[in-house]
Amino acid sequence: MTPVDAERTVSLTVNGVPREATVPVRRLLSDALRHDLGLTGTHVGCEHGVCGACTVLVDGAPVRSCLVLAVQVDGRSVRTVEGLARDDGRGGQLLHPVQEAFRECHALQCGFCTPGFLMTIAAGLEARDAAEEISEEEVDDMVGGNLCRCTGYANIKKAVRHAAAAMREDAR
Amino acid sequence: MTTKLFGEPVRRREDARLITGRGRYVDDIGHTALAAAFVRSPHAHARIVDIDVDAALDVEGLVAIYTYEDLTGPLAEPLPVLIPHPQLHAPRTGYPLASGEVNHVGEPVAMVVATDRYVAEDACDRIVVTYEELPAVVGVDAARAARSAVHEEIPDNVAAVHHQETGDVEAALATAPRTLSFTQYIERSASMPLEGKGVHARWDADDGSLRVHTSTQASTSVRAAIAAKLQLSLDQVEVIAPDVGGGFGVKIVHPWPEELLVPMAAIALGREVKWTEDRREHFIGSAHERQQRQEITVGYDDDGRLVALDVHIWHDNGAYTPYGIIVPIVTATQLVGPYVIPTYRVKVESVYTNTVIVTPYRGAGRPQGCYAMERTMDRIADVLGLDRAEVRARNLIRPDQFPYDHHLTFQDGRPVIYDSGDYPGLLDKLKALVGWEDAEAMRRDAEARGTLLGVGMALYVEGTGPGPYEGGHVQVLGSGKVLVSTGLTSQGQGHETVLAQIVATELGVPIEDIEVTTGDTRRFGYAVGTFASRAAVMSGNAVALAARGVREKALRIAADVLEADPGDLEIDEGLVQVRGTPGAAVPLRTVAVLSNPLRYAFDEAARQATQFATHDDSKPPVAEDDEPGLEFRDYYSPLRSTFASGAHAAVVEIDPATFEIDVVRYAVVHDCGNVVNPMIVEGQVHGGVAQGVGGALYERMAYDADGQLQNASFMDFLMPYASEVPDVDIDHQQTPSPLNPLGIKGAGEAGVIPGTAAIASAIEDATGRRITRMPIAPSELFDLVNDESAERTAASARRAGTGTMPAGTMPAGVRTTGVRTTGVRTTGGGA
Ligand code: FES
């Protein structure tokens, strides 16, 4: 059996950039992202898979990075909140519609849960037909699995509708 | 004018970093720091016989292990009783690391420092602590019974008896036309911010300075505590609250053991040390709130008017009393709510139990007080067969009765004198918003759909913005940038935005030029902290006063330059100009440059202020009563608290098969005086309501009889997800506070206060069963409804046959066997 502190080198793509980290095999992906790769935008609220604050996209799908070992993403592609905005080609950043919507709709207070919500919702919005009007069921589905202690969720739901509407506008 | 931003829903300035992953929370700091982890007591009450660290010494990467034996000087003494009070006759606090005895599961016993957290926890696992178990006291009733003691020297387990009265309550009750008495319970919950606590410390041995980042609500006081406990001079210590992932009260307590031990280790080891609390640690090693047993006797007349109120509360303060009796005092004094109570007596006995300490959680005793008062109103209405809203209306303080003196002493030692309000206005708005008069129709409609519907309401008055003071500093730089700072901390309330709005409005500068810093002792050393909905009132007014100071100075300097009278000048968009004379203007940034007479020109702007560029030989460059720089510091210290108010109503539907309780509508009318940013205030209300619903239906700390917390995870402690939080309808009322320059009252806690009371009332209305224990889970409601001996409301008898639940006989087609829905059951309550 491999001892828990045996080290492995993991190669992965993070936010489009090839990265490498040598980590003990027991290192959680959340810790590897935060502490080995310095991407502290991903937050840890419970470390047992319930709050969703640590959600990142692995090959496009939302994953709770506190429930995944870093070695499990060897060769995969990971997207974190730091990779949600795009370069605008002029040295600035073009926020993702869901980021814009969160600011516009006051969908965050302390911001600790926010990266997890943003990643989950971004994945949800990107996976659907942007031209379709979003339903309340879809909204509930996208926000239903993450905990927020500050906002009471109303404005997060509003932000999802807002982002979906913006993406629908773009899709036309 | 774009600079007049007071009252506008300005989008938040903190969001740009928080939505892009550039926030900076404690655990985001110090990547090369050593990690601390703690060995915590697995027992609720035990003597420590031995601590054997030998096996841990082999762990590769271990740096240090500390136990009580390693603490020296003031660190080896008990933690401070932060808020002493004459009625707290037997205060007790723990030690940073347990000294001989542990009094709750989770109490820290040893600290391990290692190369990373994984290794530190490996070492913790190998430390063997031998305990001799002692009997555990769990729950208010066990503490009262006092068959065993939490602290040996306090055999009755009573830490404090808080007592206030406004007249001879016994005489008043004896002559009251009617009286009724009842007992009710409210369970434990907790703040439970999504970010736990955390501390990072860096010691610079060369200049003997300590820099501590901590996830706190009170950085200036943490700084003073660290200096005192580590025997450093105050100027050697800086404490910074970086971005903080929610607080809700738990982070006002300080110094936490970790806030002292992590800096201690950083100094001893000469290395950066960091500790990040994990979720289980937060459940068992921080603080809880809410648990009380309330015995209430009320005297009233045939119209439902109050004559006298006598309340006896047993309040579970957990193992220690570091935060004094603030929660009991707040319950005792805020209980009276918006009502005229001719004679009032309250006694709160604060008792020790072998559980996590009880300190303020958003509401800080107010939800309990509201629960006591509002459920009393419901009972009076029930006995008299009156509308619950009508009974309340008959007892409200009228708008012409302000300032209204309750003849009580508040948590700040000041009198409870309500500054302003319009409580009948709140009630009318609430009834309209929720459709109170249509309740019967709603009920019939629900019945036709096969569910039981009930409505409930609760009103509150919330003392906000207590002193002693907060300060603000505003400085205009030569670049035009305006730096604003206050010592008070932020945990997501949007202070950067709100304070910038206030300064933009007061000073007449674009908000984009303003940079706000909170909770950083390097920038502002004098502060109290963020609690009791005081940030906007205290720091808001302080920065407004500071901005007014800057404005006055700017006008004076500009008047010289423009050869005008200061009274003819105005500042708009960062330009000081002669009113009505276009062109006669000087930018504020130039005024800032001129405010600081220079010898050396280090850049183009500075050149304007050098000694050969300015010519007025008649005066010294800096006038006698003046000082260089365009900056001003001021403080706001109120005579007493402001009093915000509000009214909530809940409509619940109960599934007669599963007993699932669904809050289908929730209405809020609130009044927090003048509003700086309505978007942010509504956000506070939404968040508070979610916590109120959580507290009423889902959240409780499930201690077993041995003092083990059975649900110390997010899996088992049921914090609401979006699916549990109702849509909230909000209406506003504004009665400005006459007590402060901006006319504002606090808004932070309001949303949570009436939730338990309103929802209990609604469930009682729906089921016809008296609700005396909150929160209530579906399984408990099932048992209550099926208990033949459970008390029925008089209203249900009057309404007999119209949809109230009879015991045992469920509506046709509903199977009751095997129905046990979610909700963690507990033995740690009053039972
Ligand atoms: S931190 Fe991963 S789900 Fe909570």
Ligand code: FES
């Ligand atoms: S914004 Fe604080 S937890 Fe969601």
